[in-house]
Amino acid sequence: MTELGTLHAPLKVEFDYTRSLGPTLSAFMTGLKRRQILGGVLSDGTVAVPPPEYDGRTFDPITELRPVADVGVIQSWAWVREPVPGQPLDKPFAFAQIKLDGADRPLLHAVAVESPDQIETGMRVRAVWADEPVGAITDIRWFEPEGSRPATTPGPEGEAVEGIIAPVKLSYDYAASPEESKFFRGLADGKLIGQRCPVCEKVYVPPRGACPVDGVPTTDEVEVADHGTITTICIVNVPSDATRTFGVTPPVPVRVSNTRVGVSAWNPAAFTGNQPTTSPVRFALAWVYRHTVPVGETGAITRLGTIWPAT
Numbered sequence: 470m471t472e473l474g475t476l477h478a479p480l481k482v483e484f485d486y487t488r489s490l491g492p493t494l495s496a497f498m499t500g501l502k503r504r505q506i507l508g509g510v511l512s513d514g515t516v517a518v519p520p521p522e523y524d525g526r527t528f529d530p531i532t533e534l535r536p537v538a539d540v541g542v543i544q545s546w547a548w549v550r551e552p553v554p555g556q557p558l559d560k561p562f563a564f565a566q567i568k569l570d571g572a573d574r575p576l577l578h579a580v581a582v583e584s585p586d587q588i589e590t591g592m593r594v595r596a597v598w599a600d601e602p603v604g605a606i607t608d609i610r611w612f613e614p615e616g617s618r619p620a621t622t623p624g625p626e627g628e629a630v631e632g633i634i635a636p637v638k639l640s641y642d643y644a645a646s647p648e649e650s651k652f653f654r655g656l657a658d659g660k661l662i663g664q665r666c667p668v669c670e671k672v673y674v675p676p677r678g679a680c681p682v683d684g685v686p687t688t689d690e691v692e693v694a695d696h697g698t699i700t701t702i703c704i705v706n707v708p709s710d711a712t713r714t715f716g717v718t719p720p721v722p723v724r725v726s727n728t729r730v731g732v733s734a735w736n737p738a739a740f741t742g743n744q745p746t747t748s749p750v751r752f753a754l755a756w757v758y759r760h761t762v763p764v765g766e767t768g769a770i771t772r773l774g775t776i777w778p779a780t
């Protein structure tokens with residue numbers, strides 16, 4: 470702990486996982502887009518929903534798909550008393566194994582009823598579709614008691630859905646180390662504070678607490694300059710919170726490093742396109758405080774700013 474205490478702040482890590490679907494799941498998702506549910510015909514002649522990409526016995530690709538109804542019967546269920554963010558409903562509901570008419574194996578999905586008294590094994594349910602299906606499992610919002618309406622008639626065939634984007638999210642409270650806390654407090658004062666290794670005398674910014682080469686604590690504080698030399702870069706091709714923060718669209722070369730002082734930071738402006746400059750380039754750091762997060766009595770964690778080439 471430092472005299473002032475360490476800093477902490479909420480941190481949200483998220484990225485969009487983009488995957489191509491392959492022929493079987495592409496057909497399944499394309500079906501959902503027109504409100505049609507397709508099952509895969511397995512080697513034993515049974516129909517599974519969603520269709521697996523490969524047969525579990527022969528390991529052959531599943532090539533035959535067969536439409537099944539969007540109505541079916543509950544085989545088993547579990548009540549969800551406290552839904553968490555991202556689940557199909559934001560009020561208590563049931564997850565159920567639902568065997569759709571025409572399928573032999575159940576689909577796991579949500580069933581919207583008001584209480585566990587209103588659901589039972591053997592009960593018939595129907596799919597509630599999204600107003601504008603896009604070709605995702607969430608096109609089926611949930612199931613509800615069947616009622617008297619007939620099964621849904623699929624819409625016209627549309628363009629094939631060949632990929633999906635699955636968002637991955639993690640939110641937690643990030644606790645900065647004592648060394649990092651000093652660094653962040655320095656940013657709030659407009660200073661770049663690093664720490665020097667007593668053995669190799671390298672200065673690390675932000676300070677790491679220990680030298681990764683010599684394995685000894687870095688305790689000497691050093692205020693480094695706001696300019697340096699670009700030594701390495703990489704190209705970032707995937708949009709992220711950081712690229713959005715700086716208002717740039719990938720691909721952008723972003724990592725700038727000065728090994729002498731260990732500076733690394735975003736550099737959206739020093740280059741354009743995919744062509745990094747090959748020779749060392751002087752750059753000036755301009756630390757722009759874009760996000761200041763108050764954390765009670767302990768101060769603030771300030772996000773790093775951006776860099777421009779030195780003129």
Ligand SMILES: [Zn+2]
Pocket residue numbers: 666667668669670671680681682683684
């Ligand atoms: Zn060292």
